[in-house]
Amino acid sequence: MVIESVQNEKIKYFKKLRETKYIKEYKEFIVEGEHLVEEAIKNGVALELIVLNGKDYNTNLPKIFVSENVLKSISTLKTPQYVMALCKIPSNNEIKGSRILLLDNVSDPGNLGTIIRSSVAFNIDTIILSEDSVNLYNDKVVRSSEGMIFNINIITMNLSDAINEIKNKGIKVYGTDLRGSEYLHEFDKPSSFALIVGNEGQGMKKEILDLCDEKIKIEMNNSCESLNVGVATSIILYEWSKYE
Secondary structure, eight states, X not given: OEEOOTTXXXXXXXXXXXXXXXXXXHTEEEEESHHHHHHHHHXXXXXXXXXXXXXXXXXXXXXXXXXXXXXXXXXXXXXOOSEEEEEEOOOOOOOOSSEEEEESSOOOHHHHHHHHHHHHHTTOSEEEEOTTSOOTTOHHHHHHTTTGGGSSEEEEOOHXXXXXXXXXXXXXXEEEOSSSOEEGGGSOOOSSEEEEEOBTTTBSOHHHHTTOSEEEEOOOOTTOOOOOHHHHHHHHHHHTOOOO
């Protein structure tokens, strides 16, 4: 059977999952394209596939075949790919490991995607998003993460509570701040740490910065006032990277 109507109830549901409020309500989201679908299946979060009629995808998961018009109505891309997956949001709130990254109101989806990729590349155990950060399952976040969203422990929680929990584990907390900070290169590479980065325009909230044990900044040419939060985070994580 091929679904050809955009008024089909299943299709209406998929289209709802392009909006943050419905992603949060139903705890499901959509990914597009072979690579993201493959990553979702590999990590056990894919529930069923949405496939363009006339194409196929080798999996034992349930499949829904749709017309090109229906596929376009679900897609957020200018040129939709032939396969999508309906995915579940993992129910998880555990801070794992001893190399932790906290994001204080990071609002740009592209920045979050970049940070997730760098976190996987440089062996971060857990990413903690503040409750006012961009939605993790925003389509642009998922795509810009290149599927790495499925390869790292990511949770959303109150940062003050998270910092208290982290400190109780004996892990030192570092904040990023352009004012009154020590330069990154002046610190020895820590084997365990919690690093906090802030909002693109405002940086970290004062109440969160005040909870940090140390404050760091990246030394740079005086002609450059600041770095993009995704770039700055990637530099610090690279400098503090650890490989087994």
